[in-house]
Amino acid sequence: MTEPLGIALAGLGTVGGEVLKTLQRHGPELSQRAGRPLEVVAVSARNRNKTRAADISKLKWFADAAELAGSNADVVVELIGGENGVARRVAEAALHAGKHVVTGNKALLAKHGVRIAGLAEDKGRALKFEAAVAGGIPIVKSLRESLISQGIVAVRGILNGTCNYILTNMEATGRLFEEVLRDAQALGYAESDPALDIGGGDTAHKLALLSGLAFGIKPDLEHMTVEGIERITPDDIRFAREFGFRIKLLGVARRVGSGIEQRVQPAMVRASTPLADVDGAFNAVHVDAGAAGPYFFEGRGAGAAPTASAVIADLVDIARGSIGPAFGIRANELRTLEPAPVGAASSAFYLRFEVLDLPGVLAEIAGHLAQSRVSIESMIQRGRAHGAPVSIVMITHDTPQSAVERALKAIATSDKVRARPCMIPMEAA
């Protein structure tokens, strides 16, 4: 065997701790795969005295994680998190010092990925991030290296386990979003501050990376519609089922005309499709690779062992000498995203209105929809308790989202409409 690959770990939490434990337990088998020993030589975390699942007593400790750049490691693995601050310093200092970098940090790369990838290329070093998207699912490598021959048409993913857990649980129990979120927090499926997950921000970070890999563009959070799951009600989930759909928080990036549409939104997914069957905290990615066909990946999108498995796969790649560009194309050749032309992307929509049960209300809604050229395919009206609002649910024909938004804005001003209308796109695939 040749020289060991020296590894420095920045962060020894859920993922970093598991990476260390796995390397300590399965070192010999992994070294066979890598063709050389994988040897952790240095570590850093916030608190040196914390009890850890893995033994760090023989490893060199660095109080400042950025100083791992000065260690004798070949690779620095950044598993601290956060889009700026120490994580960014760790990655940049390591590359400047000529180390490879492996990270699971989607927030960092969605914002600064092009710059950091460029730095890695200038230094002739690797920047790998399989763990940053969909945990243990090998989607980054698949988009970067495997599904490249025909060009990618679309990527659709369930990329946040917390949201998928909440939606699955709401469907199974009929309970409100807030109640299920509270339980998810108590069970450790949701963070105490869940905003980044439930608001769609975490999915947006991951989608920006997938989009960059799939389309050879710079990750772009600016040209992305981002909406979370906070407004989904048990009624929406029940109505979806009646129409033969399930509601999932999807990240979708697809070619539309000469541009690319990127959106993170709750979407109606047809019940018989693989994406609709992804339940609980699982993640999945559907890739439309044009003439090369559709591909579907499903697996654990978070958690210690799945995420550590992705980190270790990157380390093995580096040990074997795979140090190509982080996004598959050199950072200075990544294109700037051209947004899809306004009105070019269209789909059917689920619309729900909470209205007072008064004569003329339906005609008023229909009038606004017609004015914006939104035509209705089917409709359900529910709820007739005296004086209580009723739900009117409609499925539209294929329509540009901008037209539906225009109609809803007008409808929302009606004194017969009780709450902000709900609009959910119906996903074609």
Ligand SMILES: NC(=O)c1ccc[n+]([C@@H]2O[C@H](COP(=O)([O-])OP(=O)(O)OC[C@H]3O[C@@H](n4cnc5c(N)ncnc54)[C@H](OP(=O)(O)O)[C@@H]3O)[C@@H](O)[C@H]2O)c1
């Ligand atoms: N958890 C998952 O399932 C998962 C899945 C995919 C990707 N990721 C990504 O992986 C990364 C790590 O996530 P995690 O869940 O392992 O986080 P975590 O459990 O919170 O661990 C964070 C680690 O960073 C250390 N740390 C915090 N501030 C530091 C500082 N200023 N200097 C040095 N070390 C510091 C902490 O030290 P102490 O231990 O001393 O507190 C801890 O060891 C994040 O980017 C996350 O988005 C996580």
